[in-house]
Amino acid sequence: MATFDVDNVLQQAERSCVEHGARLTSKRKHILEVLLKAEAPRSAYEIAELYRQQTDENIPVMSVYRMLDFLMQNSLVHKLASNNKFIACAHIACSHSHQTPQFLICDKCQQVREIGVDKQLIHALEESIENNHFQLNSPQLELHGVCESCQKQH
Amino acid sequence: MATFDVDNVLQQAERSCVEHGARLTSKRKHILEVLLKAEAPRSAYEIAELYRQQTDENIPVMSVYRMLDFLMQNSLVHKLASNNKFIACAHIACSHSHQTPQFLICDKCQQVREIGVDKQLIHALEESIENNHFQLNSPQLELHGVCESCQKQH
DNA sequence: GGTTGAAATGATATGATATATCATTATTTA
DNA sequence: TAAATAATGATATATCATATCATTTCAACC
Numbered sequence A, B: 001m002a003t004f005d006v007d008n009v010l011q012q013a014e015r016s017c018v019e020h021g022a023r024l025t026s027k028r029k030h031i032l033e034v035l036l037k038a039e040a041p042r043s044a045y046e047i048a049e050l051y052r053q054q055t056d057e058n059i060p061v062m063s064v065y066r067m068l069d070f071l072m073q074n075s076l077v078h079k080l081a082s083n084n085k086f087i088a089c090a091h092i093a094c095s096h097s098h099q100t101p102q103f104l105i106c107d108k109c110q111q112v113r114e115i116g117v118d119k120q121l122i123h124a125l126e127e128s129i130e131n132n133h134f135q136l137n138s139p140q141l142e143l144h145g146v147c148e149s150c151q152k153q154h
Numbered sequence C: 001g002g003t004t005g006a007a008a009t010g011a012t013a014t015g016a017t018a019t020a021t022c023a024t025t026a027t028t029t030a
Numbered sequence D: 001t002a003a004a005t006a007a008t009g010a011t012a013t014a015t016c017a018t019a020t021c022a023t024t025t026c027a028a029c030c
Helices: A006-020 A026-037 A044-055 A061-073 A119-130 A148-152 B006-020 B026-037 B044-055 B061-073 B119-130 B148-152
Strands: A077-080 A085-088 A102-106 A112-115 A141-146 B077-080 B085-088 B102-106 B112-115 B141-146
Touching: A006 A026, A026 A044, A026 A061, A026 A085, A044 A061, A044 A085, A061 A077, A077 A102, A119 B119, B006 B026, B026 B044, B026 B061, B026 B085, B044 B061, B044 B085, B061 B077, B077 B102
Parallel strands: A102 A141, B102 B141
Antiparallel strands: A077 A085, A102 A112, B077 B085, B102 B112
């Protein structure tokens, strides 16, 4: 399903980790690979199962959670709070610096688009929030709806 | 902690249910009351426990979930997807029609403000989304950060 | 008022998501 | 190579949620 070169993205992830002194071990890399190949967000348990299928090796779910934590800390993976699933960052191979992710989640096919909402809009939103004397951590937005191709199948 | 009159809000909830032909039974009302009195969002299990404390009656968690479903369908309660907790709608006693809720969640004290983000802003956001050929269900926003009073305690 | 059908609630089991903790293995560094 | 640190495994358990069938409550009708 991937419309991008998984190996290339993995290499870029590797480079990015080296830069930050983070160790992208072989297992962590495999977890990322699983998510890059997945066509939709996956739960930690689903990831463990896919890992088994793709490597013929067992992996404890506990380890999957830890590796996901690592990948999230390094901006390689995001967690979708609204459905407790994980997704590879869509911008690993992009050169531009990462901004807060915004997600469009299709409630029919479960596919997710990671979009760049207009910066001015996000900025205005942040300002409106700060007028409420609230200090925003990270304005990750998760928006649920129906994607283009599912709309067509009415 | 409530800065509003719980009984008054409950009466308004009652009226609103009658209007819609929905049955706000005594137990459902108690669940709502628990949330109105809570100073922060609560999980279904916490609600069951608070219910026991406040009524001296046991209640199965399964029932709590069902009653929460009812209350959510009738816009009396919202679920925060980002932490799997429930909160009473802040606008039950307001006359104006309910809009999609937006939440500011304090990651220190867990308190939540249900705010009205500028309608134009939300509208612009929706438009930006629809330019991505995505049909939005409901733009409930959950924004995490630090509230005013927690900021002061640095 | 009693009967009946539908809605609400209870009881029980189980699935799904997540974390705590201690043991073991691998890697880095001196 | 030894010691220190980081990563992973193993096990247990906490937490969140749903499926299913039984029982009770309530409204409507005769």
